[in-house]
Amino acid sequence: MNDSNASRQGNGFVLGSLVGGALGFFVIAVVIGGGGYVWIKKKEADVRRGWNLVPVVVAAQDLAEDTVITFESISQRSVPEQFVTSSVVRPDSANYIVNQRILVAAQAGDLMLWSQFETKKQADCFVAARDIPVGAKLTEDDMLPQGMDPKLVTPSYVKEPERPQVVGRPVIAAFRKGDPILWTHFHNEPPPVTRDSAR
Incomplete structure (x- = not known):
């Protein structure tokens, strides 16, 4: 009876050791495999960097x-x-x-x-960055710089040095996206005389 119990305990120990070893091996394999997968993905990203x-x-x-x-x-x-x-x-x-x-x-x-391109010869004016309704106050985000042929630019165009004078002003005529920002879209006062507009 004692020999039988000892034999069963020995078999149980061996079986437990085999199952434990197999489980341990499986866990280690998963950890190594997962780590390897992450490492390969990182290497792929490194190789691909700059090639997007x-x-x-x-x-x-x-x-x-x-x-x-x-x-x-x-x-x-x-x-x-x-x-x-x-x-x-x-x-x-x-x-x-x-x-x-x-x-x-x-x-x-x-x-x-x-x-x-010779951008220096272009007059720095502004166009509407979006549709602007009547009554809206013009903001910096509403103005998009646009280089224009100086021969086409009249004193009614708002130029770069005049930007601070129109920001915050209410618009009396609506702008559509891409329209030039003109002094005539504000109040009826003439645009200020600057060195650029006097030329």
Whole structure:
């Protein structure tokens, strides 16, 4: 009887040891496997970093020096973000280079760079960043800077130095998004005379 109990206890111990060992092995395998999975995902992210695609503006055709840019002459393409610096024109800013002359020739597919355009000759005016109803007080967020051909800019256009004089003023005529900000949209007083408007 004692030998039988001892034998059963021995078998139970061996069985318990085997089950415990198997469970321990399984837990270790899960921990190592999970850690390995996390490590592999991190390595994938490291390798992919900088290769996420972002949209940029490119030449849609070969452009000769001094060509006036139109919406038809530019296109959009996605390139790895590591190649996109602040000097590259992004699609949401494409309207700033349209109707400007490119200073250097570009081939179809070339990135459009701000340095390829003579922005100094553009008059710094403002357009409405959104629809602005009558009676609304103009805020900084309502005004979007826009380079314009100085020959087209009249004294009624609000220019960069005049910005503080219109912020906070109520609008007497509604603006639609993209409309130039004009002094005539405020009260009937003439715009202030500045060096820029006197030219």
